[in-house]
Amino acid sequence: MIDLASVRARIPALEQSVYLNTGGVAPLPEPVYRRLMSEFDERHLMGAPLNLRPRSFQEQKDRLRSELASFLGARAEEICFTRGVSDGANIVLNGYPWKEGDEIILTDEEYPSFILPALTxxxxxxxxxxxxxxxxxxxTLLQRLEDLLSPRTRLVAVSHVTTDSGFRLPARAICSLAHQAGVQVYFDGAQAVGQLPVDLDWIGCDYYSLLSYKWLLGPYSAGLLYVRRDRQEDLDVDWVGARATASFDLKTRLLRLLPDARRFEFGPFPWPxxxxxxxxxxxxxxxxLRDIEEEVQQKVETLRTGLLAIPGVTIRSPAARDLRTGMVAFSLAAATGEAVSIALRQRRNIITRATDVRFDGVRACVAFYTSADEIDALLECLSDLAAEARRSTSIITSFPQGATP
Incomplete structure (x- = not known):
């Protein structure tokens, strides 16, 4: 069982607002902050570890790769360091050997990280x-996917958890269905890793990207790309950096890439x-992670129950427990999502985000460290806004600051 008071004491930024936007950028916990400062202090006081202790520094990086791989249910040789999901998406989508007429499947609630490379x-x-x-x-979702699969489908590239409604896709079932049709699967895990356990070997996907600064509660910004061992030769290395090579020689035109996921790494990394x-x-x-997931589900149930009791509020996130997450999206009749989100911040310092991909609404992110008082504050303020909206005869694009029903 998670000690909520102890956890919140280690995240001091929670004292500044009712923070319901972990799916945007998470507050930084004390142990993460202290590690950052320790790394920068070493560089400030002693110099670059690459120069001072090259062997132990390399061992430190290798150990990190192994630990993160274990955290994800993967192997170290399947992990590539990136700056975030967009890096991974460009590595995979641009590295895949497409032919004209080949097909890629996205959902109707994808983040630009997948959409933009696909459009390109x-x-x-x-x-x-x-x-x-x-x-x-x-x-029904899986049937829709099966109906979309065709002899020209090459890749299913979808969010593990979507960014607006927090829809948790059945990842393992998607992989099974796609693989039966000879189709590879790539997940954007930005909104999944950290709020629920992720075991990539069990899921069975071919590629998986994540970033540090949302539910993982890490700094802005670092990321990882998982490339399953037997898929690494399937991708061309489109962006090549020195860290990707085993050896090269300009005179003889020799180029040998590393025999694992490190071949996809490029550019300098901010190791701290x-x-x-x-x-x-x-x-x-x-x-x-199991306790974190259960804590989130209990808090989400409380929030959903409260939202359903407010006239004019419609919940836009899935109701089924196996499809929902800590991201609860809703809309308010006769009011734009942006107007509601701004009003929540102005009146009660409640930090949310407006949504606009599949619907106009508001996204509230309930984390394992969210308190009951914070959920109550959201419901109370939203109830006031709903009462104001019911008295209006037109679409509300802004609420008067501090107005009361």
Whole structure:
């Protein structure tokens, strides 16, 4: 069982607001902050560890890769360091050997990290984008996916958890269905890792990207790309850096890439951020990812019950427990999501985010450290706003600051 008071004491930023936007950028916990400062202090006081202790520094990086791989249910040779999901998406989508007419499947609630590379490939390589429309029913969703799969489908590239409604896709079932059709699967795990346990070997996907600064409670910004061992030769290395090579020689035109996921790494990395990410993952593991998931589900149930009791409020996130997460989206009749989100901040210092991908609404992120008082504050303020909206005869684009019903 998680000691909420102890956890909140280690996240001092929670004293500044009712923070319900972990799915945007998470507050930084004390152990993560202290690791960051320790790394920068070493560089400030002693110098670059690459120069001072090259062997132990390399061992430190290797150990980090292994620990993060274990955290994800993967192997170290399947982990590539990135700056975030967009890096991974470009590595995978641009590295895949597309032919004109090949198809990629996205959902209708994807983040630009997947959409933009796909649109670029559509124009440059002539691929076809097909869209899976989400539905709050597991069997229907999987049937829709099966109906989209064709002999030209090459890749299903979808969010493990979507960014607006917090829809948790049935990852393992998607992989099974796609693989039966000879199709590879790539998940954007930005909104999944940290709020629920992720075991990539069990899920069975081919590729998986994540970043540090949302539910993992890490610094801004570091990331990882998982490339399953037997898929690494499937991808061309489109961006090549020195850290990706085993050896090269300009005179003889020799180029040998590393025989694992490191072949996809490029550019200098801000190692203090990655070491802090490792400490963030270790802290969450210590708390227990299963306990974190259960804590979130209980708080989400409380929030959903309260939202359903407010006239004019419609919940936009899935109701089924196996499809929902800590991201609860809702809309208020006769009011824009942006107006509601701004009013929540102005009146009660409640930090949320407006949504606009599949619907106009508001997203509230309930984390394991969210308190009952914070959920009550959201419901009370939203109840006031709903009463004001019911008295209005037109769409509300802004609420008067501090107004009361």
């Amino acid at each position: 490939l559509e124009k440059r390589r002539g691929i076809r984008i097909r869209v899976l429309k989400l539905v709050d029913d597991r069997a 951020l990655y070491f802090a990410l490792g400490d963030a993952a270790a802290w969450l593991s210590e708390l227990g």
